[in-house]
Amino acid sequence: MSETIKEKAARKQAQLKKQRNEKALFGAIVLVVLGIAGFLLFKSFYKPPLPVADNVIDVSADMSGFSMTEIRVKVGQPVTIRLRSLDNSHHTDGAGKHQWAVDDFNVSVIAPAEGTATTTFTPTKTGTYVFYCDICCGGRANPSMNGKLIVEG
Numbered sequence: 001m002s003e004t005i006k007e008k009a010a011r012k013q014a015q016l017k018k019q020r021n022e023k024a025l026f027g028a029i030v031l032v033v034l035g036i037a038g039f040l041l042f043k044s045f046y047k048p049p050l051p052v053a054d055n056v057i058d059v060s061a062d063m064s065g066f067s068m069t070e071i072r073v074k075v076g077q078p079v080t081i082r083l084r085s086l087d088n089s090h091h092t093d094g095a096g097k098h099q100w101a102v103d104d105f106n107v108s109v110i111a112p113a114e115g116t117a118t119t120t121f122t123p124t125k126t127g128t129y130v131f132y133c134d135i136c137c138g139g140r141a142n143p144s145m146n147g148k149l150i151v152e153g
């Protein structure tokens with residue numbers, strides 16, 4: 001009688017051990033699957049940072065205008081404009097955002113209130129072009145919110 005109980009206990013023990021092993025295996029498989037899923041998700045959602053040219057020009061803007069009214073660049077050489085807005089979001093006019101745009105090169109970047117945004121482009125022709133902000137203070141008609149982009153050969 002006592003032998004049967006012992007055997008029963010041993011069988012039960014073996015069963016438990018088997019269950020534990022199966023649980024561990026299942027856990028390992030779940031981890032592997034989650035790892036692969038995570039990797040694939042990361043791969044499909046990860047966007048490499050925007051390209052930045054060797055030539056980075058920092059421009060800041062607030063309600064009184066751009067920090068520079070003349071920017072000189074070389075034709076055919078990529079340039080990154082890093083635009084910073086110095087205004088906070090409480091501004092009723094444009095909520096503190098400012099833009100830097102040049103129609104001739106199809107370039108436009110908008111910096112959020114008290115933040116920066118960059119755009120990289122390559123000027124393809126020499127000449128003098130207008131950059132402007134069309135968000136605040138009456139838009140691009142405002143004489144203070146524009147300047148000259150001079151592309152040199």
Ligand SMILES: [Cu+2]
Pocket residue numbers: 061062097098099133134135136145
């Ligand atoms: Cu502006």
